[in-house]
Amino acid sequence: MKHDLNQFLKSLGSKPEKEDFASRCNTTFKHLLNIAYGYKPAGESLCINIERETSGKVRCESLRSDVDWSVLRNS
Template sequence: MDTLKTYLNSLAPPEQQDFAARCGTSLGYLRKAISTGQRIGESLCINIERESAGAVTCEELRPDVDWAYLRGSGAAANNETTGSEAAA
């Protein structure tokens, strides 16, 4: 959450509002989530990463989610590839 806070604080107030809107939420919600350590939903994490051009990553916002698997770079995804190649 520190990265999100730093990113938001680097933007001018109108840019903060615009960023939140592009992410599909409000600036108030983002500030509340940061201050309370609230768990942000996965889809919002994706929107934040996209709209921040990767400055704030999903992994930083929700380390409890296996983003590596979803990105196809995790051990489970690699084992599936290896397993299908071994069967071929």
């Protein structure tokens, strides 16, 4: 099942849970919201962190379609 970042962030509970998720992604929750609403792009390393921390629910491809992720996935 594909989830986008906005849906995933809405599924998180309390503010501390949201802040903890952002910290594990090595960013701030405010920055994640900016990405989720399309105000800022996610860097490649952040895309990878988000995919890892969401257990693949939010894929790098949904965050940055301009990057050829297949190169990394096939290596």
